[in-house]
Amino acid sequence: MPIKNIVYAQREHGGDLRSLDDYLAAGGYKGLEATLGMSPDDALYQFHRSGLRGRGGAGFPMGRKAGFLPKDSAKPSYVVCNADESEPGTFKDREIMELNPFQLIEGVTIAGFAVGAARGYIYIRGEYEHQARILDEALAAARADGRLGGDIMGSGFEYDITLSRGAGAYICGEETGLLESLEGKRGQPRLKPPFPAVGGLYQSPTLINNVETLSALPPIMTHGADWYAEMGTEKSPGTKIFSVSGHVLKPGNYEIVLGDTTLRELLYDICGGFREGQDFKACWVGGSSVPVLGAEHLDTPLDYESLQEAGTFLGSAGCIVMDTSGCIVRSSLRLAHFYRHESCGKCTPCREGTMWMEKVLQRIVDGGGRMEDLDLLDAMFGRISGRVLCALADGAVAPVQSAVELFRDDFVRAIEKGAPEPEPMMEAPVG
């Protein structure tokens, strides 16, 4: 079985590790204990050796990123946990915070020790109010038990974590937009460089990582980097949680070893396949900001490099699945609408371009489409992508551009017939 509950340790322990006692009984805080017994540099080396890559979407090697923080900075360093889980179709971090909060807190503490941080922050999306309360309680419990604050677990290490809630903007999941928001400013991406490792929170050295990435640190430090690196492929070691949603019979979160499973196995074996009379049509495997895959890609192994070869990205592994009852033209419009709504408006090409992309797609869905609109879209893709400060614009273009390429016939038919087909399904499948 490719499922391995390492980050989702709660699934191995009755499904719920919200109490500190339960977490400790399940082997919690062994990783921090081991970390505190070594030097920060050794801890950093362990991160590096584990091969752990950023699970937020970009997949950048976590150890390398942590190594970028200058050691001789006059300013304090910070660890920021990106818990602004807002990529469409992505709900994996939510379960960690809800059912296994101490593993995240332990991870943020381990990272803080390794980079010599003065403080850690968890920036959680505003809509996760329930999760924020759980984390708040967990932080208080950790503090009360000497696992945060001064002299953590008798080691002399002084460190605390502040929970900060967002206010509901997609752009605050972009790391520099998040930092701006955390500083109390309007959430907009920054010009880079400086990169956060050098000039992040309050222009100080900052390690910023996703919830899932930081939650992988306790098992890595408990069992050793080599244990972790042995799982998965050479370039994609370890496990990754896939949030599968859409037209499959058993949607949900699945932590699988990278590279062991193909997209077909995930959808048909693990997620139970499709409803009677329907079959796979399309899948946005890494959240909505990635190129769409079609049936020809079903046998792609699920890891960073194989998916890239297939023309898409692993991203956040928020796997949105559509069966043959779905309409790719309407979905494209829906996605374009999302990005138009969430563009922060800072860079002209994204602010103006996402709006025009939506308008043109709307025209096609409304039956007023013209063949030239496909060329117009094509021209716009090139003017938006790569012309801006952050990845939002690329993410806005990728799903639509790939849909027009991969499913061009659907668009042509929609324009010719004056309406896309099939008609939208009103009832959502339940799994």
Next chain:
Amino acid sequence: MNSPLAPDAPETATKTVTLEIDGRSVTVPEGTTVWEAAREMGIEIPVLCHDPVLDPVGVCRMCVVEVEGARTLVASCVRDCEDGLKVKTASDAVVRNRKTLTELLMADQRDTSTRDEKTGDDELFSLAREFGITESRFPGGNSRPVDSSSPVIDVDHQACILCDRCIRACDDIQSNWVIGRTGKGYKTRIGFDLDNPMGASTCVECGECAAACPTGALTNKPITVPIEAKRPLEDVDSTCPYCGVGCALTLKVDREENKVVYAEGREDSANEGRLCVKGRYGFDYASHAHRLTKPLIRKESHYPKTTLTGAMQRKDDGTRKNGVYPDYDKALSAFREATWEEALDLVASKLKGIRDEHGGGALAGFGSAKCSNEEAYLFQKMVRTAFQTNNVDHCTRLCHASSVAALLETIGSGAVTTVYADVRNADVALLTGTNATSNHPVAATFFKEAARNGTKLIIVNPHRPELADHGEFVRIKPGSDVSFYNAIMNVILEEGLEDTAYIEQFTENFDALKEVIARYTPEVAAPICGIEPDRIREIARTIGAANAMIVLWGMGISQHVHGTDNARSLISLCLMTGNVGRPGTGLHPLRGQNNVQGASDAGLIPMVFPDYQSVADDDVRARYEEAWGVPLDPVPGKTVVEIAHGTEEGSIKGMYILGENPFLSDPNVQRARDGFMNLDFLVVQDIFLTETAEVADVVLPATSYFEKTGTYTNTDRRVQLGQTALEPPGEARLDWQILCDVMTRMGYEQGYADVEDVFVEFSDLTDSYKGLRYRHLAGRGKLWPCPDPENDEGIVVLFGDGFPTPTKRGKFSPAEVIPPAELPDAEYPFVLNTGRTLQHWHTGSMTRRAKALDEINPDAFCEIHPDDLATLGVDDGGMVRLSTRRNHIRIKAISSTKTSKGSVFVPFHYREAAANLLTTDALDPVGKIPSFKFCALKVEKA
């Protein structure tokens, strides 16, 4: 490098990089952006969101270029040059991209651009014309609204391209933090405060945003004339006529209409292109219909003189008619028009008559710090030579006379020791008795900027200034300055925080200071100044620990009967901590008028000739007698208030007043008015029929700032050139020529070829100006002293190696606490504090005739603490009657916590509720400055 001290900074070898732009090789310092490097080579890369004075943000993407090997086009405004970089600034791909972008942006624009129509510089429309875009393939119209709520700026959100230039102008340049973004994505707009209409926001109307905007989104409302872009405007480099900051600006002049159309800050200047609301929008008074255009002589039928005409013209509903100042026609009807010949003959013969009959001491003259150095020099020369008296003074007596007295006494020089922008190099800036955001608004932007960059501002004031938002505010009790600073010094000595090496090397009389200071422990001072002993200690430690502290002060220090003592305390504090003579340290009294420094330098002071040379000194006098060719009076003359009192008792019989308006500006002004009414002969030379001119015997129509050339010396000792932009109206004449004509007619013939000739004579007699000529004064002007005007800006930081005193040492001059002249009592329980507002200047003769300024701030008001208003049963905005032992006024009360309980703040601009009817004419014994900041007051519901 923004530091004013850049020339003194150690030169470090800069690393350079070499790259290729459009096939040409170029070597630039590391850190130069591709955009800047191209610009150096003469290649203009189009850009909308960038301006060299702003930090680049790289959001509009118009400036993208092709970089060999790069995956995508890169924004040149944020891309640093690198060795070996190959850049194409106008390849097909680049141009195509710019064109599409322009097309997208144009889709939302209106058919025409307000900016294009007004000033012809809409950068987006220019690009559209360049790319031949007449219509967009994208359906247009974002239906964003128009906001016309601001008195000076029109906001058209539809024309906004969200380049953030206005935001950076407001935040980074002016530090006002009013503009931000609101909404997201395509619905993003600029917003004011929490998305208020601009007119209802905290905007201070400085206009920096409109100056920065590249499209028709933020445009200046027409101020003076309907603007036609087709008519070419002429650039005239000049300076601002208002405050002592002396901002350099360029006037955009419509020659045909003879009007200034708009004003822009000059980038190559000490103010770095910044202006405030007065400088940017306050120039149109020069074209006001009230300008005097012919000499006026009082009609026989209008003797004896009567008091002032009705205060204001009012509409039927009782409110004041906009733009109409006093009942002007009625006031004018007391005079008949005359020829210049007749008027000048009359002036000369009357003054000569008084001089010959009663001696020169029966004459007196008030010059003005609004006039140029040349005019100030000629005026004092006229009084000293033709009138044969030293009775010449001007408004410096009412603003910083005490500061100058203390500075001359202790460090031998009355001017600032460093420039205001040196605050950038300070760890601590002590700002005391100054409301700089209103009275020195552009200097205040430098203070706020310094605070943002880590300088700690300590703001000591009984009235809470807006600067208090940017630092630590210490609200001392009114008039308690000496006790507070003595206690600060007490702690510094007690805790050994003084700079003993500096005291040893550069000062004297330290023991005398120690003896006095020892008595002022924080516990002794606390009940006097109202600050807890521990807080005094904390502040003293902050000051003591600072490597560099600069002290900037305003009239809250100087305008007291103990004003000189206040200034002495600040000087002692700086000397004791070694905070003079290094970058980021020093003493800076923020001078009020645009030329108060210059007018003082030019000898518009009763005790001294130009360059502060004592009239009583025989050698000095001999030198000026030789230069001017007449014997001179060895007796120091009377000061402003003494002259006013002289008119009352009859010892002063004739007066010449140039550009001053003592009928509103003198303390206890009714007494002064009664005195002036007593004069046998009064001539007023001004541009409007001021309150003072209303009771003159002869009124000479003078030229406004914009109609003449001359030099002005700002608060920094910076000598700058104001240049002629407009023709004088009617028969109005240049002031320097009028003065020469009067002198000639009084038998002292003057023969200057032109106004620079006057400057040459002045600078040759004035060591600190020696060698300066008009040709040196372009751009940033010159700081005096300027030993090498051909190559150098002048000396920024003075006295690094001692002081211009006989011993070369700075002298500690200890001060004891003396109470204000008039303390509150049961009948008059409040304290009256007077001052200025952002939009108005002094007696309002200029600013209340400037349309925009008058519209923003039309009515007289006072500020009273809400608790006091509640006790009085007066609503916010209700009317109160303010009375002192001298007089009373009726005025609107504004509820404000800026003023402390028991204090009332009244701006003195308003004729209809003249604050100076209330003030006391008790004087500081040394500086002879009146106590404008303190007297006892009664407040009643009216």
